[in-house]
Amino acid sequence: MSRIRRVAVIGAGPSGLYAADELAQADNVCVDVLERLPSPYGLVRYGVAPDHLKTKSAVNVLKRVLERPNVRFLGNVHVGRDLTIDELDRFYDAVVLANGASTDRRLEVCGEDLHGSFSATDFVSWYSGHPESDIGRFALNATSAVVIGHGNVAVDVTRILAMSPDELRHTDMPNHVLDVLDRSSIEDIHLVGRRGPVHARFTPKELTELGDLANADVIVHGEDLKLDKAGEDAISSNRNLRRNYEFLHACGARVPQGRPRRIHIRFYRSPTEIVGASVVEGVKFERTELNDAGMALASGETELVSAQLVLRSVGYRGVPISGIPFDQARGVIPNTAGRILNRGVVLDGKYVAGWIKRGPSGVIGTNKADAVETVEKVIEDLPTLSPAPDPNPDGITGTLQGRGVSVVTWSGWQQIDAGEIALGESMGRSRTKIHHTADMLELSGRAVAEEGK
Template identity: 50%
Template sequence: MLRVAVVGSGPSGVYTAQSLVQQERVPDVHVDVLDRLPCPYGLVRYGVAPDHEKIKSLQNNLRAVLEHERVRFVGGVEVGTGLPPGRLLELYHAVVYCVGAATDRHLGVPGENLPGSWSATDFVSWYSAHPDAVAEAFVQGVDSAVVIGVGNVAVDVTRILARGAAELAPTDMPQGALGALADSRVRDVYMVGRRGPSQARFTTKELRELGALAGVEVIVDQDELALDPAYLDPSALPAANRRNVEVLRTWAAQPSPGLPRRIHLRFFLRPVALAEGPTGRVSGVRFERTSPDGAGGVTGTGRYEDIDAQLVLRSVGYRGVPLEGLPFDAPTGTVPHRAGRILRAGEASPGEYVAGWIKRGPSGVIGTNRPCAKETAQSLLDDAPALAARDVPDDALPGLRAAGAAAVEWPGWLAIERAEAALGRSLGRGPVKIPDWAGLLAAARDGTP
């Protein structure tokens, strides 16, 4: 019997577990999928927007893996100071770290730390009921918001800011966030990129959703789009980028319908400073107009534009963070590895592996984690004869609890699900997420919302 711990229950962790238990080369592999939170599914639960029900339904596929007879979910296990990697490796033949990229990139401009300036990750955590989310009424007193970035996360937060609360009520959004958005007076949302429309990172499906929001007008400046050399003739662009340009061209040609809320899509603007208002909060963003440099980048033009905003969300990428006890490559924000085997001083560390964003960096979509996880699982299985020769406990749970882990097993997670369904019924909604640690742990214990 080969006992493996997978640290992280998001897609990369669950796909790794799946690759290990559904192969036939090494029989009788048992996997404990560990997570710091008492809830599984990682960014599928806490990162996918609540109104993206089709993507969130991926939880059903992940659930099937976690209910496999040789897979056990154990939440409430934080690897690090109290449970260092060295101790964890004493409890299992092998450990696979699938801890993602846990922090966001910064703009590095003056005023970035003003009240009212946040990462998009903070905002997503708030409306997704992550128990570590900041207790902040993000939209209170906000008429205009700026989202810096033109990827799918930027599109998500732009859509949530502009969307009517009635459309969000059927989702599992926590009641506090739903109430705040219902009271929101946000009328203008600016999504701003430093490069052109042909280089934007959002997918066309996500982009089109902005044009389908009730009571929302999408405003695009055709002259600004034309600054992109590929805009007039996008035929040489990859298919996805070409479709994006075509959607933007259609919107730019439409007359204004005069709807009550507006999404402004802006390009070739680079943030250089956030302005401070009379109350000490952010009051706007100063941008420098950029122009293509002919090599895929942009250069500043020395011309500036100010956009008023009482809320600024940056969405300019993610970074992995060091996990105490593991090697870390700071420039890439990843754990050094060779085909998923963690490297210490350039040599593969027996029994230690990595998969997902902490392995390859924050790139790709959810499905990209499948081949990444499979590669790591194959390396582990190749090493299995040597790994299985080491003595480990028949059950790691006592050791995890001795290290201070809450150890919320699958029945505890099912109790949380029941509590969230009960909470939703009490509010006249479908299941509603419990947003705090105390509530989640109480629900895991006795099912009470």
């Protein structure tokens, strides 16, 4: 390719930035990363638990991508609202969608929409200071909470509910979240899944962290730890499953220490109804039994767990974008190795990466190989794709500004970043997240103004 080819990447989370990094290493390719929030880093910033500082340090790697001279960050740009997919074709030779899986899967049981019933996604966004999360979304005036699901997100929200604010003050949690946690009246947290301990998807690191909490006892009932022959074989052959089971077994044998909160880890229970007239009063579960294939089958035995707060954590799914095919059943964009398909036919110049491509699976690093696969197809196709009618880099920014969009540049984000560090230092912390979009845009605006001097 002798001339500059311009590629748009939609989404500044790990999958989008890994894709941008791969693209930027190709000859004569310039990349714009369009992000609907004023801030980059996606779930690393707004999904990884605040106390998981090592995992959140992935920001240091992702930051280097946005510092590349042929990569440009355009934040606070919502594709589908501020620009359509078709309009992007005017400015870019190719478009890579990496907008993740931003909504949750539902339980589809009666009472799911009662006041006090939320998705874990809502709770994670709230305690992470996501700009689109209402400050007053959670009050935590319940005494009993039920978390439905046995993945790492379910363990994360359970841990946050159980921790004291003092255990979280070293993190970047917004102050309004710490204030609510400080007033929390929660005493019991029930972490419930429909299958057995060898089928749970939490990793040993996340699970065993529950045992390190100063504020909570972990309670496991022996009847929930029963294993069939397949379960015993799985534990003997899988180190992670064995570590999980050993931890759960140790919790079952341990005498509770009388700590302020109790975490009850329950297995073989499937939710059938969230009970209450207008607010959550409890969750009805049906005991399950596993068949030879490991499927959870209803036993007919039910029990009611009293609760005033329910958090469902049964998976994420993608959200469709107008103008792009979408698989409603799977919650992803149909594709072949990253090339987007429309009823089996490849859409020229349109690609996908990350969770919106393959579904919500893997860890942050999983997105690297996924992005490489997609970008290989982009690079292979670029010489044959029609060039953008308006390849001028100022074309898209001028269009957005003409529509009143406050575009956050990389230097604008750096000002926001500095503002969060300064706010944290004023409180004896390394950083405190700025929650309001308006406050972030104000900081970014000052950066833009200074650039223009």
